[in-house]
Amino acid sequence: MQIVGAVLERSGSARPFAESRPFTVSAIELDEPAGDELLVRIEAASVCHSDLSVVDGSRPRPLPMLLGHEAAGIVERIGEGEAATASGIAVGDRVVMTFLPRCGKCPECATDGRLPCRVGAAANGAGTLLGGGTRLHRAAGDLFHHLGVSAFASHAVVNVASVVRVDADVPAPVAALLGCAVLTGGGAVINAGQPEAGEPVMVVGLGGVGMAALLVAIAFGHPVIAVDALTEKLDLARELGASETYTPAALAESGRRAPVVIEAAGSARAFETAFAATAAGGRTVTVGLPSPDARVSLPPLTLTAEARTVIGSYLGSAVASRDIPRYVDLWRAGRLPVERLISSQIGLSELDAAMDRLASGSALRQVIVFPEGTTL
Ligand SMILES: [Zn+2]
Ligand SMILES: [Zn+2]
Numbered sequence: 001m002q003i004v005g006a007v008l009e010r011s012g013s014a015r016p017f018a019e020s021r022p023f024t025v026s027a028i029e030l031d032e033p034a035g036d037e038l039l040v041r042i043e044a045a046s047v048c049h050s051d052l053s054v055v056d057g058s059r060p061r062p063l064p065m066l067l068g069h070e071a072a073g074i075v076e077r078i079g080e081g082e083a084a085t086a087s088g089i090a091v092g093d094r095v096v097m098t099f100l101p102r103c104g105k106c107p108e109c110a111t112d113g114r115l116p117c118r119v120g121a122a123a124n125g126a127g128t129l130l131g132g133g134t135r136l137h138r139a140a141g142d143l144f145h146h147l148g149v150s151a152f153a154s155h156a157v158v159n160v161a162s163v164v165r166v167d168a169d170v171p172a173p174v175a176a177l178l179g180c181a182v183l184t185g186g187g188a189v190i191n192a193g194q195p196e197a198g199e200p201v202m203v204v205g206l207g208g209v210g211m212a213a214l215l216v217a218i219a220f221g222h223p224v225i226a227v228d229a230l231t232e233k234l235d236l237a238r239e240l241g242a243s244e245t246y247t248p249a250a251l252a253e254s255g256r257r258a259p260v261v262i263e264a265a266g267s268a269r270a271f272e273t274a275f276a277a278t279a280a281g282g283r284t285v286t287v288g289l290p291s292p293d294a295r296v297s298l299p300p301l302t303l304t305a306e307a308r309t310v311i312g313s314y315l316g317s318a319v320a321s322r323d324i325p326r327y328v329d330l331w332r333a334g335r336l337p338v339e340r341l342i343s344s345q346i347g348l349s350e351l352d353a354a355m356d357r358l359a360s361g362s363a364l365r366q367v368i369v370f371p372e373g374t375t376l
């Protein structure tokens with residue numbers, strides 16, 4: 001079938017992207033769902049830092065690629081594979097896309113989310129779906145998938161392992177954010193940091209993932225100490241319920257430390273800030289994805305003398321099918337106001353400028369909402 005999508009033609013374009021325009025919006029041919037695949041009509045897709053990392057070249061991926069992975073939509077067709085049939089997902093259901101499909105059979109899939117599925121990770125790296133290959137084509141050749149999803153488009157074909165069903169009362173933009181920002185940021189707190197009841201949680205870096213970590217920590221009853229270089233973000237953190245806020249400089253001066261500190265900025269300096277602010281016996285959780293060349297400088301004696309732990313949490317150590325329903329329950333109870341992470345609604349043709357806003361830190365989550373029947 002013919003769909004409309006925004007294709008990233010090249011990475012590492014000069015900024016501002018609004019001028020270099022790495023995206024083209026065009027008609028694309030999408031295959032029918034086969035085997036364990038679903039055809040999903042995308043309702044909402046938001047712009048995440050992992051999209052930007054492909055645009056700016058800091059995470060090299062095969063190109064051209066149809067980006068977008070934080071999304072939700074309505075199932076329109078279902079393949080006849082065993083897993084698709086057994087999933088209980090029906091045509092008309094709303095599903096959340098998740099960015100790392102789990103095969104359920106490899107040794108990593110048996111680690112309860114601590115390690116990413118090796119089959120899913122290999123498919124993501126190759127820009128294919130879990131079953132191999134791409135379902136996206138245009139006259140000039142095939143397009144690669146982004147993280148098994150490719151949601152900057154009117155429709156997507158995805159493996160059933162890339163979705164989690166949610167009830168119809170969860171609005172699509174909220175559902176979309178549950179699949180990446182909340183899964184990652186919330187998982188860094190709950191799955192990796194595992195604070196004791198009532199213990200304070202510090203969050204360093206208040207992008208979408210950091211703010212989601214803040215919301216989830218508050219929902220679970222933890223006081224939150226929020227740290228970011230941008231005072232506008234500290235203001236929002238306070239509005240969302242942070243009990244203390246600091247710039248990195250003010251934090252260093254204050255000597256404030258916490259038993260669980262989440263680094264969600266993806267930079268070496270933020271990691272050093274988070275490490276320095278971790279209390280004796282505490283855990284520094286890093287969920288950010290800095291460039292592969294980044295290096296940090298730490299006093300290793302501190303680890304020993306203060307009995308400290310550093311935890312790398314890949315994608316929030318999440319098991320999407322287990323964690324998303326928990327976040328839905330909290331959202332429904334009014335305790336997880338995910339809507340507050342949405343800074344604007346944009347169109348598919350505004351992705352270039354949206355990447356500039358994300359890179360400058362002036363946007364949290366910019367959501368593309370697709371009206372039914374979106375065409376060129
Ligand atoms: Zn993401
Ligand atoms: Zn696996």
